[in-house]
Amino acid sequence: MAWGLPTVDRVSIEQFAAPRWVGHSRGSAEYGRLLAALFFAGVATFAQLYSPQAVLPLIAGGLQIGAADAALTISASTVGLALGVIPWSTLADRIGRVKAMTISVSVATTVGLLVPFAPTYEALLAGRFVEGLFVGGVPAIAVAYLTEEIDPAHAARAAGTFVAGTTIGGLLGRLVASPVAEFAGWRGGVFTVAVLCGCAALAFVKLAPAPRGFVPRRGAGPEGTLVHRLAANLRSPRQLALFAQGFLLMGGFVALYNFLGFRLTGAPFFLPSFLVSLVFLAYLAGTWASSRAGAEATRFGRKRVLLVSVAIMVTGVAITMSDNVIVVLVGLVVATAGFFGAHSIASGWTGQSAPVGKAQASSLYNLFYYAGSSVIGWFGGVAFDRYGWTAVATTILALAIAAAAIAALVLPKDSATARP
Numbered sequence: 001m002a003w004g005l006p007t008v009d010r011v012s013i014e015q016f017a018a019p020r021w022v023g024h025s026r027g028s029a030e031y032g033r034l035l036a037a038l039f040f041a042g043v044a045t046f047a048q049l050y051s052p053q054a055v056l057p058l059i060a061g062g063l064q065i066g067a068a069d070a071a072l073t074i075s076a077s078t079v080g081l082a083l084g085v086i087p088w089s090t091l092a093d094r095i096g097r098v099k100a101m102t103i104s105v106s107v108a109t110t111v112g113l114l115v116p117f118a119p120t121y122e123a124l125l126a127g128r129f130v131e132g133l134f135v136g137g138v139p140a141i142a143v144a145y146l147t148e149e150i151d152p153a154h155a156a157r158a159a160g161t162f163v164a165g166t167t168i169g170g171l172l173g174r175l176v177a178s179p180v181a182e183f184a185g186w187r188g189g190v191f192t193v194a195v196l197c198g199c200a201a202l203a204f205v206k207l208a209p210a211p212r213g214f215v216p217r218r219g220a221g222p223e224g225t226l227v228h229r230l231a232a233n234l235r236s237p238r239q240l241a242l243f244a245q246g247f248l249l250m251g252g253f254v255a256l257y258n259f260l261g262f263r264l265t266g267a268p269f270f271l272p273s274f275l276v277s278l279v280f281l282a283y284l285a286g287t288w289a290s291s292r293a294g295a296e297a298t299r300f301g302r303k304r305v306l307l308v309s310v311a312i313m314v315t316g317v318a319i320t321m322s323d324n325v326i327v328v329l330v331g332l333v334v335a336t337a338g339f340f341g342a343h344s345i346a347s348g349w350t351g352q353s354a355p356v357g358k359a360q361a362s363s364l365y366n367l368f369y370y371a372g373s374s375v376i377g378w379f380g381g382v383a384f385d386r387y388g389w390t391a392v393a394t395t396i397l398a399l400a401i402a403a404a405a406i407a408a409l410v411l412p413k414d415s416a417t418a419r420p
Contacts, residue, residue, distance in 0.1 A: 035162065038162045041201075049135050051177040057262060059186050067262050067384055072378060081132040105204055111130055136366070139369075143348065144361075174283075178276075233355065238412065239353065252395070259380050259389070260320070261276050285337040294345070317400065
């Protein structure tokens with residue numbers, strides 16, 4: 001007894017401490033709001049990021065450039081995104097996940113409204129690069145925000161649902177840009193998508209729940225400095241294998257969609273641009289596969305589902321080498337489902353298996369993911385301009401097979417996590 005107060009030991013203090021936050025459970029109102037908010041964030045970012053992809057032949061014709069140069073309008077933004085993800089994750093550690101993503105979608109949408117009216121090709125590339133820098137906040141932070149706020153038992157399913165939302169954003173941007181471009185030009189098509197992204201950004205701001213599983217970091221914190229967190233992830237063979245999935249698979253996937261449109265508008269198909277834009281409906285297969293892969297991972301384990309998804313992607317790409325347009329479209333659907341199944345597993349696994357720094361782990365995954373999009377997405381155009389679609393498809397197949405080999409050799413076998 002001291003100063004008239006009873007002695008209180010550590011055990012009695014812990015008995016009255018607040019219970020540890022374990023995350024929103026599936027079915028709760030906050031769980032639904034969080035996924036809805038991230039869905040709209042995905043629409044706001046991915047629709048504007050890839051809307052030029054649907055009008056690449058029109059951009060090439062209007063600016064009188066080749067397929068590879070036209071594809072740089074995509075690569076410029078993904079290079080900006082890749083460079084921005086780590087700074088965005090650092091900012092999110094200081095000011096909070098939701099606040100950082102709000103800044104990201106708001107500024108990116110504002111820039112997106114201006115970019116279509118760039119007066120020259122060089123200005124267009126510069127504007128797309130800046131747009132990518134700001135777009136990077138959502139993919140850099142979203143998975144970390146999700147894994148901190150969702151019950152771990154449902155994290156894989158939730159990550160799959162988020163990726164499914166991003167596919168809707170990518171699909172919406174492409175489907176809107178092309179038909180509008182038919183009568184208003186490619187600039188009008190891309191601008192219309194940016195307006196829709198502004199509406200989606202407002203929906204994210206209204207719906208996103210305040211973070212409960214994260215306290216903004218000041219200084220190094222218990223997980224060390226930024227350099228320590230990045231280095232720890234880059235030293236992990238498991239993390240490097242997951243980063244390789246993002247680089248190789250995303251690079252091949254972007255090349256697939258960048259240049260299939262050029263193939264279908266040329267010999268032997270000669271399809272009109274508006275009809276070719278409908279191939280992006282194949283993204284709906286990715287929407288389904290993303291959420292399905294997350295659910296199946298809780299039953300069969302992530303590694304098994306990842307390898308099966310890559311095998312599906314390989315099968316689909318091989319089918320696109322046919323000269324029958326119906327068969328080509330079937331192959332595109334199959335390849336899209338396989339890619340998004342693999343991506344939803346790899347992206348969610350990266351955050352959960354991070355030795356330290358979930359946000360930095362997710363940012364590094366996105367760095368590799370969009371670096372692959374930028375480099376291979378452009379290189380596919382060089383292959384197409386010189387050797388045609390067979391060279392593009394062969395490149396994608398080689399990349400996917402390499403990704404599967406790395407996953408099979410390096411990633412550990414994990415058990416199912418579904419609850420009875």
